Amino acid sequence: MTGDATQTQARILEAAIVEFTKHGFHGARVAQIARRAEVNVALIYRYFESKEHLFATLLDHVTETVQPERDAILSGQAMPTTREQLGTLLRWAWDIMQTHRDLIKIIIMESLRDEERQDLAIELLHQAVLDRIPPEMGDRRDSEAIQAATALCFYGLLPIVTFLIYWEQWADRLGIEPERLREEFFVLAEEMYARFILKQLDGEYERKDGGRSDDYSQEHFQKI
Numbered sequence: 001m002t003g004d005a006t007q008t009q010a011r012i013l014e015a016a017i018v019e020f021t022k023h024g025f026h027g028a029r030v031a032q033i034a035r036r037a038e039v040n041v042a043l044i045y046r047y048f049e050s051k052e053h054l055f056a057t058l059l060d061h062v063t064e065t066v067q068p069e070r071d072a073i074l075s076g077q078a079m080p081t082t083r084e085q086l087g088t089l090l091r092w093a094w095d096i097m098q099t100h101r102d103l104i105k106i107i108i109m110e111s112l113r114d115e116e117r118q119d120l121a122i123e124l125l126h127q128a129v130l131d132r133i134p135p136e137m138g139d140r141r142d143s144e145a146i147q148a149a150t151a152l153c154f155y156g157l158l159p160i161v162t163f164l165i166y167w168e169q170w171a172d173r174l175g176i177e178p179e180r181l182r183e184e185f186f187v188l189a190e191e192m193y194a195r196f197i198l199k200q201l202d203g204e205y206e207r208k209d210g211g212r213s214d215d216y217s218q219e220h221f222q223k224i
Helices: 003-027 030-037 041-047 051-073 083-099 101-113 115-128 143-174 178-202 218-223
Strands: none
Touching: 003 030, 003 041, 003 051, 003 101, 030 041, 030 051, 051 083, 051 101, 051 115, 083 101, 083 143, 083 178, 101 115, 101 143, 115 143, 143 178
């Protein structure tokens, strides 16, 4: 692909971000994206098969854009291995999600609206979670890999997404400043991650019964 073509595609994706954010997936029009990107509609369909393909490519573009920052935080590791890395990663993820808050809402609404589009949300979760399971964990069907992936997704990523959508309204109901609620949430999130992720990955903490149970002792919790 030539430099001009790459720049044109980047311009289309930037225009698509604006249109999808403003109007949602169904409300966004390819013709308006073309006008904003200063290209013709035929050129968009030359690069992207459909509006669905454009939206999926856009999400991949956002993921690829932020990946170097994530790698820098984790020093090239797949997952956080210290409490400090964990806290930095959580706040970085929050900032990224806040920037793309409307796109996240669109993904959730689309996955709920149309079962066929649930694959899009699952693919993003796959990239964010399953692709991060360290190779040394072996088969993803292994119990530890299943637990790590499930905890990372359903105790970590999805709660952050849900909180991102409702946190300001929830702070209003509680009668506190949103910033205070956000910090309280980070404390809770770090605890959940530390219990279900750091322990799973670094192998430093033994289970009480020496088996595969998740019943950790209070002493082990205090070591995190």
